[in-house]
Amino acid sequence: MKTRITQMLGIEHPIIQGGMHYVGFAKLAAAVSNAGGLGIITGLTQPSAEDLANEIARCRDMTEKPFGVNLTFLPSLSSPDYPGYIRAIIDGGVKVVETAGSNPQQYLPAMQDAGIRIIHKCTSVRHSLKAQAIGCDAVSVDGFECGGHPGEDDIPNMILLPRAADELEIPFVASGGMADARSLVAALALGADGINMGTRFIATREAPVHEKVKQAIVAASELDTRLVMRPLRNTERVLKNAAVERLLEKERSLGPALKFEDIIDEVAGVYPRIMLDGDLEAGAWSCGMVAGLINDIPSCRELIDGIMREADVLINQRLRGMVAG
Numbered sequence: 177m178k179t180r181i182t183q184m185l186g187i188e189h190p191i192i193q194g195g196m197h198y199v200g201f202a203k204l205a206a207a208v209s210n211a212g213g214l215g216i217i218t219g220l221t222q223p224s225a226e227d228l229a230n231e232i233a234r235c236r237d238m239t240e241k242p243f244g245v246n247l248t249f250l251p252s253l254s255s256p257d258y259p260g261y262i263r264a265i266i267d268g269g270v271k272v273v274e275t276a277g278s279n280p281q282q283y284l285p286a287m288q289d290a291g292i293r294i295i296h297k298c299t300s301v302r303h304s305l306k307a308q309a310i311g312c313d314a315v316s317v318d319g320f321e322c323g324g325h326p327g328e329d330d331i332p333n334m335i336l337l338p339r340a341a342d343e344l345e346i347p348f349v350a351s352g353g354m355a356d357a358r359s360l361v362a363a364l365a366l367g368a369d370g371i372n373m374g375t376r377f378i379a380t381r382e383a384p385v386h387e388k389v390k391q392a393i394v395a396a397s398e399l400d401t402r403l404v405m406r407p408l409r410n411t412e413r414v415l416k417n418a419a420v421e422r423l424l425e426k427e428r429s430l431g432p433a434l435k436f437e438d439i440i441d442e443v444a445g446v447y448p449r450i451m452l453d454g455d456l457e458a459g460a461w462s463c464g465m466v467a468g469l470i471n472d473i474p475s476c477r478e479l480i481d482g483i484m485r486e487a488d489v490l491i492n493q494r495l496r497g498m499v500a501g
């Protein structure tokens with residue numbers, strides 16, 4: 177399939193694996209890229225710029241196809257070494273960066289001068305237009321359904337994507353709630369140039385996370401996610417568990433007085449214990465409503481080949497049959 181995104185990124189299929197903390201290691205990124213999509217290493221999961229450089233080199237050993245790096249700009253007090261991470265990305269010859277979080281404008285010239293394409297993840301039309309205005313090459317439009325941070329507007333993709341299509345000139349991919357060929361064909365119909373998947377890629381054979389994490393996603397239904405940190409205007413969609421219930425109880429009881437320090441035990445530094453050790457109750461971890469559509473743990477190639485094969489049937493048989501009929 178050829179779209180503006182496959183052409184811009186030099187990939188075979190319009191399917192991107194979004195950056196995911198403690199999931200987006202070289203092994204997963206290479207598996208997605210080898211299957212014809214775009215795999216993405218999560219920059220900040222690597223403790224230092226040097227570690228990121230090593231992870232990029234590991235990925236390069238596993239694939240000759242293009243892959244990207246996610247750089248999430250956090251509103252944190254002690255800022256990570258972003259210039260160092262960017263140097264590792266440029267020196268590593270990476271040609272696609274998925275930015276997320278705060279405005280990446282100050283970092284764009286260095287990366288774009290090195291021939292890097294920037295896909296900025298946005299949860300609203302106004303942020304997407306801002307990304308376009310500051311020169312991003314593409315946008316990943318993340319609807320309310322998404323795992324991770326859906327923003328504060330709560331607009332689901334059935335509305336957000338056609339709104340983005342009406343306003344944007346640069347290509348965009350649909351993110352949040354994407355799982356299969358139906359998602360891809362619907363996203364294309366709504367105006368997107370491809371899809372970005374997070375949660376779906378965690379439940380794959382190559383995802384380097386504990387088996388219990390994959391099984392939890394398979395077992396979960398679309399009713400099993402919760403929104404946390406809304407009072408802090410840092411909303412995150414997570415899988416419900418005992419830690420999340422504790423966190424929500426604190427939000428209810430403290431009300432507007434809630435501070436980040438009150439919930440730090442449930443959210444800070446919990447990812448290694450969850451993703452690597454399989455201690456699922458260690459804290460809150462991002463997961464999309466799309467868990468309700470995930471019932472298996474295929475390889476990345478099986479997943480992507482299946483999506484493309486079934487998309488062809490959907491378009492050329494189901495939809496064409498309707499038009500012809």
Ligand SMILES: Cc1cc2nc3c(=O)[nH]c(=O)nc-3n(C[C@H](O)[C@H](O)[C@H](O)COP(=O)(O)O)c2cc1C
Pocket residue numbers: 193194195196197199218246248275276277297318321322323324325351352353354372373374375376461462463464465466
């Ligand atoms: C476990 C997990 C960790 C994530 N970590 C990040 C991250 O560090 N940076 C980021 O930009 N997005 C992160 N995301 C968001 C994904 O890149 C993607 O936008 C989102 O998962 C799409 O929604 P979906 O899960 O419905 O496919 C994370 C998502 C999950 C599920």
